[in-house]
Amino acid sequence: MEIGLDSFGIRSCVVAVLLSLSLLLMGCFQPNAGITFSQKRQSTKTLEDHLFASDASLGNSAHRSIERYGDLIRRHAIEYELDWRLVLAIIRQESSFRATAVSHKGAYGLMQLMPVTQMELIEKLGVPEAQSPHFNIQAGMYHLRSLYRYFSDAKREDRLKLSLAAYNAGLGRILDAQEIARYLGKDPNSWDTIRRTLPLLSKKYATLHERVWRARNPRSGPFGSSQETIHYVASVTRYYEEYQRVL
Incomplete structure (x- = not known):
């Protein structure tokens, strides 16, 4: 005798599957379904x-x-x-x-x-x-x-990353990096630009500072911790993306 399902068995399985799906969907789409x-x-x-x-x-x-x-x-x-x-x-x-x-x-x-x-x-x-x-x-x-x-002139993702950089390094450092960006003809509202100009606030770029500022120094002084700030922005962004996926 061939092992299989009669019509009643098939109908029972279909009903069970539909019931399971409906319960799953209710759990997914209820307003407080997330954690x-x-x-x-x-x-x-x-x-x-x-x-x-x-x-x-x-x-x-x-x-x-x-x-x-x-x-x-x-x-x-x-x-x-x-x-x-x-x-x-x-x-x-x-x-x-x-x-x-x-x-x-x-x-x-x-x-x-x-x-x-x-x-x-x-x-x-x-x-x-x-x-x-x-x-x-x-x-x-x-x-x-x-x-x-x-940073209201920046696009949403850039605005977020610029804000995070300012939270870590101080607003003045990011404003100084934006001034260098303008001097170089780059977009001061792009995080991709600022993560490249932030290292230029180091003392070793004193010649550049003399050209950008009349006082011959960044307004907030030279900055030697740019890599720490760049790493900070990347880490917070990564954690934020993780939370967005799970929560």
Whole structure:
């Protein structure tokens, strides 16, 4: 006897397949189908599996940060018109999700704000301090949005990368790199241009500086950490793309 399916069996299989597909589609297209900060630990674990499988300690730090500060990040993301996934990418690069991280230059917290920047933002935002995680996140996001406004003439992707570069190196450095770009007849609003002119702020290009600036020096002074900034932009962009795929 040939093993096969009778008509009733075929109909049963078809119904089962259709039911499975309908349940799958409901899960894919419901408004909150993606991973959200309010979901259970199982959803956050999925985030760890995808993004932090290669580094368990980083995954645990990210997990705790998302649980503690996720709602805050999303709330301020709406207020400052930022993608909350971009903020997560910056925190990952800046501090590896460590709330008390301190750099060798004195930058502090999840978003690694320099002391001078902290003081400026405390005054602008009217907050008591900018070191505790909640205020550090708020101040960092406000600062990023402020930088983003400076590059309104750039296309979206270039604008984002220019803003990230300014967050890392300081706005003045990027404005200086743009001045060199203009002097060389290049597009100052293109990140591809700026990542090439940023190294030209080094002291070894003093002859060029004399031609670009009357004071014979970049307005923010010579800059020797261009590769660090270029790497920073590339890393944050890569993390951001990962979060966009998963979240």
